[in-house]
Amino acid sequence: MTQALRRTPLAERHLALGAALCPFAGWEMPLRYGSDLAEHRAVRTAAGLFDVAHMGQSELRGPDAARALERVLVSRVATLAPGRARYTMCCDADGTVVDDLIVARLPEDDGYWIVANAANAAEVAARLDGATADLDADHVPAPERALLALQGPRAADVLAALDATGAAPLLALRPFGAARTTLDGVAVLASRTGYTGEDGFELACDAADAGALWDRLLAVGGPLGLLPCGLAARDSLRLEAGLPLHGSELGGDLGPFETGFARIVQLDDRDELVGRDALARRRDAGPSRRVVGLVAEGRRGPRRGAVVRTPEGTEVGTVTSGAPSPTLGVPIALAAVAADRATVGTVLVADVRGVDVPVRVVDLPFVRRG
Protein backbone atom coordinates (compact mmCIF):
# COMPACT_ATOMS: atom_id res chain seq x y z
CA MET A 1 0.00 0.00 0.00
CA THR A 2 1.34 3.37 -0.93
CA GLN A 3 1.31 6.13 1.61
CA ALA A 4 -1.33 8.82 1.11
CA LEU A 5 0.02 11.98 -0.45
CA ARG A 6 0.23 15.03 1.77
CA ARG A 7 -1.83 18.04 0.77
CA THR A 8 -1.05 21.68 1.33
CA PRO A 9 -3.48 24.13 2.97
CA LEU A 10 -4.39 25.25 -0.56
CA ALA A 11 -5.40 21.81 -1.88
CA GLU A 12 -9.09 22.74 -2.12
CA ARG A 13 -8.22 25.89 -4.06
CA HIS A 14 -6.25 23.86 -6.57
CA LEU A 15 -9.17 21.50 -7.10
CA ALA A 16 -11.61 24.38 -7.46
CA LEU A 17 -9.32 25.96 -10.08
CA GLY A 18 -9.32 22.70 -12.03
CA ALA A 19 -5.61 22.04 -11.56
CA ALA A 20 -4.01 18.90 -12.90
CA LEU A 21 -2.39 17.39 -9.83
CA CYS A 22 0.75 15.29 -9.61
CA PRO A 23 2.65 13.50 -6.89
CA PHE A 24 5.83 15.32 -5.93
CA ALA A 25 8.13 14.34 -3.05
CA GLY A 26 5.24 12.75 -1.17
CA TRP A 27 2.90 15.67 -1.78
CA GLU A 28 -0.01 16.12 -4.12
CA MET A 29 0.81 19.32 -5.96
CA PRO A 30 -0.63 21.31 -8.85
CA LEU A 31 1.20 20.50 -12.09
CA ARG A 32 -0.70 23.14 -14.08
CA TYR A 33 -4.00 24.95 -13.80
CA GLY A 34 -4.62 25.43 -17.50
CA SER A 35 -1.84 26.02 -19.97
CA ASP A 36 1.67 25.54 -18.59
CA LEU A 37 3.02 27.78 -21.37
CA ALA A 38 0.63 30.56 -20.39
CA GLU A 39 1.70 30.18 -16.76
CA HIS A 40 5.36 30.32 -17.76
CA ARG A 41 4.80 33.46 -19.85
CA ALA A 42 2.77 35.12 -17.12
CA VAL A 43 5.79 34.89 -14.82
CA ARG A 44 8.13 36.28 -17.50
CA THR A 45 5.85 39.17 -18.47
CA ALA A 46 3.56 39.87 -15.49
CA ALA A 47 3.28 37.62 -12.44
CA GLY A 48 2.57 34.11 -11.26
CA LEU A 49 1.51 32.66 -7.93
CA PHE A 50 2.84 29.28 -6.80
CA ASP A 51 1.84 27.16 -3.84
CA VAL A 52 5.16 25.98 -2.45
CA ALA A 53 3.92 24.96 0.99
CA HIS A 54 5.47 21.54 0.41
CA MET A 55 8.90 23.01 1.02
CA GLY A 56 10.38 22.25 4.42
CA GLN A 57 10.33 25.29 6.67
CA SER A 58 11.84 25.53 10.11
CA GLU A 59 13.47 27.99 12.45
CA LEU A 60 16.58 27.84 14.55
CA ARG A 61 16.44 29.77 17.79
CA GLY A 62 18.66 30.33 20.76
CA PRO A 63 22.08 31.84 21.47
CA ASP A 64 23.89 29.05 19.59
CA ALA A 65 21.60 29.04 16.54
CA ALA A 66 24.26 30.41 14.20
CA ARG A 67 26.86 27.95 15.49
CA ALA A 68 24.46 25.05 14.96
CA LEU A 69 23.65 26.17 11.42
CA GLU A 70 27.30 26.57 10.59
CA ARG A 71 27.81 22.90 11.42
CA VAL A 72 25.34 22.03 8.66
CA LEU A 73 25.49 24.77 6.00
CA VAL A 74 28.48 25.46 3.77
CA SER A 75 28.03 29.25 4.12
CA ARG A 76 28.69 31.44 7.11
CA VAL A 77 25.42 32.56 8.65
CA ALA A 78 26.70 34.41 11.72
CA THR A 79 27.72 37.19 9.34
CA LEU A 80 24.20 37.52 7.89
CA ALA A 81 22.58 40.77 8.96
CA PRO A 82 19.07 40.58 10.43
CA GLY A 83 16.60 40.58 7.54
CA ARG A 84 19.07 39.10 5.05
CA ALA A 85 18.87 35.71 3.37
CA ARG A 86 21.30 33.62 1.37
CA TYR A 87 21.33 30.61 -0.89
CA THR A 88 23.43 27.82 0.56
CA MET A 89 23.87 24.05 0.69
CA CYS A 90 23.95 21.28 3.27
CA CYS A 91 26.51 18.53 2.74
CA ASP A 92 27.40 15.12 4.09
CA ALA A 93 30.80 14.26 5.53
CA ASP A 94 32.01 13.20 2.08
CA GLY A 95 31.01 16.55 0.61
CA THR A 96 27.90 15.25 -1.17
CA VAL A 97 25.15 17.85 -1.33
CA VAL A 98 22.18 16.77 0.80
CA ASP A 99 20.13 19.80 -0.22
CA ASP A 100 20.35 23.35 -1.43
CA LEU A 101 18.30 25.79 0.59
CA ILE A 102 17.62 29.35 1.65
CA VAL A 103 18.56 30.54 5.12
CA ALA A 104 17.44 33.94 6.39
CA ARG A 105 18.33 35.72 9.61
CA LEU A 106 14.98 36.73 11.02
CA PRO A 107 14.29 40.47 10.86
CA GLU A 108 13.92 40.72 14.66
CA ASP A 109 17.30 39.02 15.06
CA ASP A 110 15.78 36.25 17.16
CA GLY A 111 16.70 33.32 15.02
CA TYR A 112 16.96 31.93 11.51
CA TRP A 113 14.39 30.81 8.93
CA ILE A 114 15.32 27.83 6.79
CA VAL A 115 13.49 26.73 3.64
CA ALA A 116 14.56 23.34 2.29
CA ASN A 117 13.40 21.33 -0.70
CA ALA A 118 10.38 19.11 -0.01
CA ALA A 119 12.20 15.99 -1.11
CA ASN A 120 15.07 16.65 1.29
CA ALA A 121 13.27 18.34 4.17
CA ALA A 122 13.48 15.30 6.45
CA GLU A 123 17.20 14.89 5.76
CA VAL A 124 17.87 18.54 6.51
CA ALA A 125 15.70 18.43 9.63
CA ALA A 126 17.60 15.42 10.95
CA ARG A 127 20.90 17.25 10.53
CA LEU A 128 19.57 20.36 12.21
CA ASP A 129 18.29 18.23 15.10
CA GLY A 130 21.73 16.67 15.38
CA ALA A 131 23.55 19.98 15.17
CA THR A 132 21.48 21.57 17.94
CA ALA A 133 21.46 18.59 20.33
CA ASP A 134 24.48 19.66 22.44
CA LEU A 135 24.05 23.42 22.00
CA ASP A 136 21.83 26.12 23.44
CA ALA A 137 19.74 26.21 20.28
CA ASP A 138 16.40 24.80 19.22
CA HIS A 139 15.41 23.49 15.84
CA VAL A 140 11.70 24.29 15.46
CA PRO A 141 10.02 22.75 12.41
CA ALA A 142 7.15 24.82 11.03
CA PRO A 143 4.87 22.29 9.34
CA GLU A 144 1.81 24.47 9.90
CA ARG A 145 3.30 27.32 7.92
CA ALA A 146 2.28 27.76 4.30
CA LEU A 147 4.50 29.28 1.60
CA LEU A 148 3.37 31.18 -1.49
CA ALA A 149 5.79 32.29 -4.20
CA LEU A 150 4.71 35.44 -6.00
CA GLN A 151 7.03 35.83 -8.98
CA GLY A 152 7.39 38.06 -12.00
CA PRO A 153 8.13 41.64 -13.03
CA ARG A 154 4.76 42.77 -11.67
CA ALA A 155 5.01 40.89 -8.36
CA ALA A 156 5.70 44.12 -6.49
CA ASP A 157 2.73 45.78 -8.19
CA VAL A 158 0.50 42.92 -7.10
CA LEU A 159 1.56 43.35 -3.48
CA ALA A 160 1.05 47.11 -3.68
CA ALA A 161 -2.42 46.58 -5.16
CA LEU A 162 -3.28 44.15 -2.39
CA ASP A 163 -2.25 46.36 0.52
CA ALA A 164 -0.05 49.39 -0.19
CA THR A 165 0.74 50.04 3.48
CA GLY A 166 1.39 46.42 4.36
CA ALA A 167 3.45 45.85 1.22
CA ALA A 168 5.76 48.83 1.83
CA PRO A 169 8.34 46.94 3.94
CA LEU A 170 8.47 44.20 1.29
CA LEU A 171 8.78 46.58 -1.65
CA ALA A 172 11.72 48.20 0.17
CA LEU A 173 13.60 44.89 0.28
CA ARG A 174 16.57 44.26 -1.93
CA PRO A 175 16.95 40.78 -3.43
CA PHE A 176 17.57 38.29 -0.61
CA GLY A 177 16.07 40.65 1.96
CA ALA A 178 13.51 39.38 4.47
CA ALA A 179 10.87 41.18 6.52
CA ARG A 180 7.68 40.67 8.43
CA THR A 181 4.52 42.54 7.67
CA THR A 182 0.75 42.24 7.57
CA LEU A 183 -0.83 41.91 4.12
CA ASP A 184 -4.54 42.55 4.05
CA GLY A 185 -4.83 41.31 7.64
CA VAL A 186 -2.56 38.28 7.21
CA ALA A 187 0.73 38.19 9.11
CA VAL A 188 3.52 37.16 6.75
CA LEU A 189 7.23 36.49 6.90
CA ALA A 190 8.56 37.28 3.45
CA SER A 191 11.78 37.24 1.48
CA ARG A 192 12.59 38.75 -1.89
CA THR A 193 13.64 35.42 -3.35
CA GLY A 194 12.41 32.84 -5.81
CA TYR A 195 13.20 30.11 -8.28
CA THR A 196 12.17 31.64 -11.59
CA GLY A 197 14.89 34.16 -12.44
CA GLU A 198 12.42 37.01 -12.03
CA ASP A 199 11.82 39.51 -9.27
CA GLY A 200 9.49 38.13 -6.65
CA PHE A 201 8.65 37.28 -3.11
CA GLU A 202 8.17 34.17 -1.04
CA LEU A 203 5.44 34.70 1.51
CA ALA A 204 5.14 32.46 4.56
CA CYS A 205 1.99 32.58 6.65
CA ASP A 206 -0.03 30.39 8.98
CA ALA A 207 -1.78 27.56 7.19
CA ALA A 208 -5.11 28.91 8.41
CA ASP A 209 -4.50 32.21 6.59
CA ALA A 210 -3.09 30.78 3.38
CA GLY A 211 -6.41 30.41 1.57
CA ALA A 212 -7.41 34.00 2.20
CA LEU A 213 -4.03 35.34 1.10
CA TRP A 214 -4.07 33.15 -2.03
CA ASP A 215 -7.59 34.26 -2.96
CA ARG A 216 -6.82 37.94 -2.47
CA LEU A 217 -3.56 37.79 -4.45
CA LEU A 218 -5.35 36.09 -7.36
CA ALA A 219 -8.18 38.63 -7.20
CA VAL A 220 -6.02 41.76 -7.22
CA GLY A 221 -3.35 40.20 -9.44
CA GLY A 222 -5.67 38.95 -12.15
CA PRO A 223 -6.13 42.36 -13.77
CA LEU A 224 -2.33 42.77 -13.71
CA GLY A 225 -1.82 39.51 -15.60
CA LEU A 226 -1.14 37.21 -12.66
CA LEU A 227 -1.94 33.52 -13.08
CA PRO A 228 -1.79 30.65 -10.59
CA CYS A 229 1.15 28.51 -11.69
CA GLY A 230 2.00 24.86 -11.23
CA LEU A 231 5.14 22.79 -10.98
CA ALA A 232 5.46 22.43 -14.76
CA ALA A 233 5.98 26.17 -15.16
CA ARG A 234 8.16 26.25 -12.06
CA ASP A 235 10.53 23.74 -13.65
CA SER A 236 10.66 25.38 -17.09
CA LEU A 237 11.24 28.79 -15.46
CA ARG A 238 14.07 27.59 -13.24
CA LEU A 239 15.68 25.83 -16.19
CA GLU A 240 15.62 29.02 -18.28
CA ALA A 241 17.10 30.82 -15.28
CA GLY A 242 19.90 28.23 -15.18
CA LEU A 243 19.11 27.37 -11.56
CA PRO A 244 20.12 23.91 -10.37
CA LEU A 245 17.61 21.37 -9.10
CA HIS A 246 18.77 19.02 -6.37
CA GLY A 247 18.63 15.49 -7.75
CA SER A 248 19.46 16.75 -11.24
CA GLU A 249 22.31 19.28 -11.12
CA LEU A 250 23.16 18.78 -7.44
CA GLY A 251 23.84 15.56 -5.55
CA GLY A 252 26.23 12.70 -6.18
CA ASP A 253 29.47 14.13 -7.54
CA LEU A 254 27.78 17.42 -8.50
CA GLY A 255 28.11 20.10 -5.87
CA PRO A 256 28.83 23.79 -5.44
CA PHE A 257 32.12 23.71 -7.38
CA GLU A 258 30.60 21.96 -10.38
CA THR A 259 27.61 24.33 -10.54
CA GLY A 260 29.38 27.67 -10.22
CA PHE A 261 28.54 28.19 -6.55
CA ALA A 262 32.07 28.04 -5.14
CA ARG A 263 31.44 31.48 -3.64
CA ILE A 264 28.86 30.14 -1.19
CA VAL A 265 31.35 27.70 0.32
CA GLN A 266 33.25 29.37 3.14
CA LEU A 267 35.70 27.00 4.74
CA ASP A 268 38.00 29.22 6.79
CA ASP A 269 37.63 28.60 10.55
CA ARG A 270 34.91 26.03 9.89
CA ASP A 271 36.23 23.11 11.95
CA GLU A 272 32.69 22.10 12.96
CA LEU A 273 31.23 22.04 9.45
CA VAL A 274 30.18 18.56 8.38
CA GLY A 275 32.00 17.80 5.14
CA ARG A 276 34.58 20.56 5.58
CA ASP A 277 37.63 18.46 4.69
CA ALA A 278 35.92 16.78 1.77
CA LEU A 279 34.75 20.14 0.44
CA ALA A 280 38.26 21.57 0.79
CA ARG A 281 39.65 18.64 -1.18
CA ARG A 282 37.00 19.08 -3.89
CA ARG A 283 37.71 22.80 -4.05
CA ASP A 284 41.48 22.35 -4.23
CA ALA A 285 41.29 19.61 -6.84
CA GLY A 286 38.91 21.63 -8.99
CA PRO A 287 35.90 20.07 -10.64
CA SER A 288 36.45 17.38 -13.25
CA ARG A 289 32.98 18.16 -14.60
CA ARG A 290 31.01 21.37 -14.81
CA VAL A 291 27.32 22.02 -15.23
CA VAL A 292 26.85 24.09 -18.38
CA GLY A 293 24.02 25.44 -20.46
CA LEU A 294 23.42 23.89 -23.86
CA VAL A 295 21.31 25.08 -26.76
CA ALA A 296 20.43 22.47 -29.37
CA GLU A 297 20.16 22.95 -33.11
CA GLY A 298 16.72 22.32 -34.54
CA ARG A 299 13.56 21.58 -32.62
CA ARG A 300 14.29 18.20 -31.02
CA GLY A 301 16.25 18.73 -27.85
CA PRO A 302 18.01 16.49 -25.37
CA ARG A 303 16.23 15.51 -22.18
CA ARG A 304 17.63 14.37 -18.87
CA GLY A 305 19.96 11.42 -19.27
CA ALA A 306 20.99 12.15 -22.84
CA VAL A 307 24.65 11.36 -23.47
CA VAL A 308 26.85 14.26 -24.62
CA ARG A 309 29.84 13.62 -26.86
CA THR A 310 32.47 15.57 -28.72
CA PRO A 311 31.91 15.91 -32.48
CA GLU A 312 34.58 13.21 -32.77
CA GLY A 313 32.46 10.84 -30.68
CA THR A 314 34.16 10.87 -27.28
CA GLU A 315 31.65 10.76 -24.43
CA VAL A 316 32.15 13.86 -22.27
CA GLY A 317 28.97 14.24 -20.23
CA THR A 318 25.28 13.82 -19.56
CA VAL A 319 22.26 16.09 -19.78
CA THR A 320 20.84 16.73 -16.31
CA SER A 321 17.73 18.72 -17.34
CA GLY A 322 16.36 19.59 -20.74
CA ALA A 323 13.24 21.10 -22.24
CA PRO A 324 12.07 23.32 -25.04
CA SER A 325 12.44 26.90 -23.77
CA PRO A 326 9.06 28.64 -23.87
CA THR A 327 10.77 32.05 -23.93
CA LEU A 328 13.48 31.35 -26.50
CA GLY A 329 11.65 28.81 -28.63
CA VAL A 330 14.67 26.52 -28.83
CA PRO A 331 15.62 23.38 -26.92
CA ILE A 332 17.77 24.18 -23.89
CA ALA A 333 19.48 21.92 -21.39
CA LEU A 334 21.78 21.81 -18.43
CA ALA A 335 24.48 19.18 -18.69
CA ALA A 336 27.40 17.99 -16.62
CA VAL A 337 30.35 17.88 -19.00
CA ALA A 338 34.11 17.40 -18.71
CA ALA A 339 35.62 20.62 -17.38
CA ASP A 340 37.79 20.98 -20.51
CA ARG A 341 34.64 21.00 -22.65
CA ALA A 342 32.75 23.56 -20.56
CA THR A 343 33.90 26.73 -22.32
CA VAL A 344 31.14 28.89 -23.76
CA GLY A 345 31.00 28.35 -27.51
CA THR A 346 32.15 24.74 -27.42
CA VAL A 347 30.23 22.62 -29.92
CA LEU A 348 29.21 19.17 -28.71
CA VAL A 349 26.75 16.51 -29.80
CA ALA A 350 23.83 15.18 -27.75
CA ASP A 351 22.18 11.83 -28.32
CA VAL A 352 18.56 12.92 -28.70
CA ARG A 353 16.62 9.66 -28.56
CA GLY A 354 18.92 7.94 -30.97
CA VAL A 355 19.77 10.88 -33.21
CA ASP A 356 22.92 12.96 -32.84
CA VAL A 357 22.03 16.65 -32.47
CA PRO A 358 24.64 19.42 -32.38
CA VAL A 359 24.56 21.47 -29.16
CA ARG A 360 26.52 24.54 -28.16
CA VAL A 361 27.71 25.54 -24.69
CA VAL A 362 26.17 28.92 -23.81
CA ASP A 363 26.30 31.37 -20.94
CA LEU A 364 23.84 30.97 -18.08
CA PRO A 365 21.18 32.03 -17.44
CA PHE A 366 19.47 31.24 -20.72
CA VAL A 367 16.95 34.01 -19.99
CA ARG A 368 17.74 37.18 -18.02
CA ARG A 369 15.04 38.99 -16.12
CA GLY A 370 13.31 41.98 -17.57
Add this chain to the structure above:
Amino acid sequence: MDVPADRRYTAEHEWIDAGDPATVGVTAHAAQQLGDVVFVALPEVGRVLAAGEVFGEIESTKSVSDLFAPAAGEVVAVNDALTDDPGAVNADPYGAGWLVRLRVSEPGSTMDAEAYRTLVG
Protein backbone atom coordinates in the same frame (compact mmCIF):
# COMPACT_ATOMS: atom_id res chain seq x y z
CA MET B 1 -13.19 13.35 -21.14
CA ASP B 2 -14.06 13.64 -24.80
CA VAL B 3 -13.81 10.24 -26.56
CA PRO B 4 -15.62 10.30 -29.92
CA ALA B 5 -17.44 7.05 -30.73
CA ASP B 6 -16.63 7.20 -34.46
CA ARG B 7 -13.03 6.07 -34.20
CA ARG B 8 -10.79 3.49 -32.52
CA TYR B 9 -8.07 3.90 -29.90
CA THR B 10 -4.74 2.44 -28.83
CA ALA B 11 -3.62 1.83 -25.27
CA GLU B 12 -0.92 4.42 -26.01
CA HIS B 13 -3.60 7.08 -26.57
CA GLU B 14 -3.62 7.42 -30.36
CA TRP B 15 -6.89 7.47 -32.28
CA ILE B 16 -7.55 6.33 -35.85
CA ASP B 17 -10.71 6.94 -37.85
CA ALA B 18 -12.38 4.73 -40.45
CA GLY B 19 -11.49 6.93 -43.42
CA ASP B 20 -9.49 5.89 -46.48
CA PRO B 21 -6.92 7.09 -45.95
CA ALA B 22 -7.38 6.91 -42.17
CA THR B 23 -6.57 9.93 -40.05
CA VAL B 24 -4.47 9.44 -36.90
CA GLY B 25 -4.08 11.67 -33.87
CA VAL B 26 -3.69 11.59 -30.10
CA THR B 27 -6.59 11.66 -27.67
CA ALA B 28 -7.78 14.56 -25.58
CA HIS B 29 -6.66 12.57 -22.54
CA ALA B 30 -3.13 12.30 -23.92
CA ALA B 31 -3.06 15.98 -24.82
CA GLN B 32 -4.14 16.93 -21.33
CA GLN B 33 -1.58 14.63 -19.71
CA LEU B 34 1.23 16.08 -21.83
CA GLY B 35 0.41 19.71 -21.17
CA ASP B 36 0.98 22.29 -23.86
CA VAL B 37 2.45 20.60 -26.90
CA VAL B 38 5.38 22.61 -28.23
CA PHE B 39 6.74 20.28 -30.90
CA VAL B 40 5.56 17.29 -32.91
CA ALA B 41 8.04 15.26 -34.94
CA LEU B 42 6.24 13.48 -37.80
CA PRO B 43 7.43 10.96 -40.43
CA GLU B 44 8.05 11.62 -44.09
CA VAL B 45 5.19 11.10 -46.50
CA GLY B 46 5.72 7.74 -48.15
CA ARG B 47 7.11 5.98 -45.11
CA VAL B 48 5.57 2.56 -44.55
CA LEU B 49 4.74 1.84 -40.92
CA ALA B 50 4.19 -1.44 -39.11
CA ALA B 51 1.37 -1.49 -36.58
CA GLY B 52 2.73 -0.41 -33.20
CA GLU B 53 5.85 1.12 -34.76
CA VAL B 54 7.07 4.45 -33.38
CA PHE B 55 6.37 7.01 -36.11
CA GLY B 56 7.19 10.25 -34.32
CA GLU B 57 7.24 12.03 -31.03
CA ILE B 58 5.26 14.68 -29.26
CA GLU B 59 6.89 17.09 -26.87
CA SER B 60 5.73 19.43 -24.13
CA THR B 61 7.90 21.42 -21.75
CA LYS B 62 7.43 18.60 -19.24
CA SER B 63 7.97 15.49 -21.31
CA VAL B 64 8.46 13.87 -24.67
CA SER B 65 6.43 10.83 -25.76
CA ASP B 66 6.68 8.43 -28.67
CA LEU B 67 3.84 8.17 -31.14
CA PHE B 68 2.79 4.60 -32.04
CA ALA B 69 1.15 3.63 -35.31
CA PRO B 70 -2.37 2.34 -34.64
CA ALA B 71 -2.31 0.39 -37.90
CA ALA B 72 0.12 -0.76 -40.58
CA GLY B 73 0.24 1.29 -43.73
CA GLU B 74 1.81 4.02 -45.77
CA VAL B 75 1.92 7.62 -44.60
CA VAL B 76 0.16 9.61 -47.33
CA ALA B 77 -0.07 12.97 -45.52
CA VAL B 78 1.29 14.68 -42.43
CA ASN B 79 -0.17 17.69 -40.66
CA ASP B 80 2.42 20.34 -41.53
CA ALA B 81 0.32 23.00 -39.79
CA LEU B 82 1.55 21.60 -36.47
CA THR B 83 5.03 22.98 -37.22
CA ASP B 84 3.74 26.49 -36.60
CA ASP B 85 0.86 25.61 -34.31
CA PRO B 86 1.65 22.51 -32.23
CA GLY B 87 -0.91 23.79 -29.71
CA ALA B 88 -3.64 22.57 -32.08
CA VAL B 89 -3.04 19.14 -30.56
CA ASN B 90 -4.30 20.55 -27.24
CA ALA B 91 -6.97 22.81 -28.67
CA ASP B 92 -8.52 20.34 -31.09
CA PRO B 93 -7.01 16.86 -30.71
CA TYR B 94 -9.70 15.16 -32.79
CA GLY B 95 -9.78 17.79 -35.52
CA ALA B 96 -7.14 20.36 -36.46
CA GLY B 97 -4.62 18.58 -34.23
CA TRP B 98 -4.51 15.43 -36.38
CA LEU B 99 -1.03 13.98 -37.00
CA VAL B 100 -0.86 11.77 -40.12
CA ARG B 101 -3.05 10.09 -42.72
CA LEU B 102 -2.37 6.40 -43.36
CA ARG B 103 -3.32 4.17 -46.25
CA VAL B 104 -4.00 1.20 -44.02
CA SER B 105 -2.69 -2.17 -45.14
CA GLU B 106 -3.54 -4.01 -41.94
CA PRO B 107 -5.36 -2.90 -38.78
CA GLY B 108 -3.46 -2.84 -35.52
CA SER B 109 -4.52 -3.62 -31.99
CA THR B 110 -7.13 -1.01 -31.11
CA MET B 111 -10.21 -0.68 -28.93
CA ASP B 112 -13.53 1.07 -29.28
CA ALA B 113 -14.42 4.33 -27.56
CA GLU B 114 -16.14 2.64 -24.65
CA ALA B 115 -13.12 0.45 -23.87
CA TYR B 116 -10.81 3.46 -24.17
CA ARG B 117 -13.03 5.49 -21.88
CA THR B 118 -12.75 2.70 -19.30
CA LEU B 119 -8.97 2.59 -19.75
CA VAL B 120 -8.46 6.28 -18.98
CA GLY B 121 -11.10 6.27 -16.25
